Amino acid sequence: MVKIKEENxxxxxxxxxxxxxxxxxxxxxxxxxxxxxxxxTQEETLIADNQEDVPNGIRD
Structure with missing residues (x-):
């Protein structure tokens, strides 16, 4: 809760x-x-699925 009071x-x-x-x-x-x-506000981050760094596109 936010309040504003005038003081001095x-x-x-x-x-x-x-x-x-x-x-x-x-x-x-x-x-x-x-x-x-x-x-x-949160910035959206796109995550690209890069298949080039994995042989045959198979991941563990």
Whole structure:
């Protein structure tokens, strides 16, 4: 759970109750909070089945 609180003129971002970051503007704090709640995108890796390195295409 992410919360943003204004404290002493700064915006503090809390993640799971712990201080994670402090920003001078609410916009920066909100942008950071959104990034904290998104899952990272994983890059897909194509695996080519290269038969050239195995004689007769037979693998162990």
């Amino acid at each position: 003129g700064q915006f503090v971002v809390y993640v799971r109750g712990a201080v994670t970051a402090i920003f001078p503007t609410k916009t920066e704090a909100e942008t950071f909070a959104v990034k904290q709640t998104q899952y990272p």
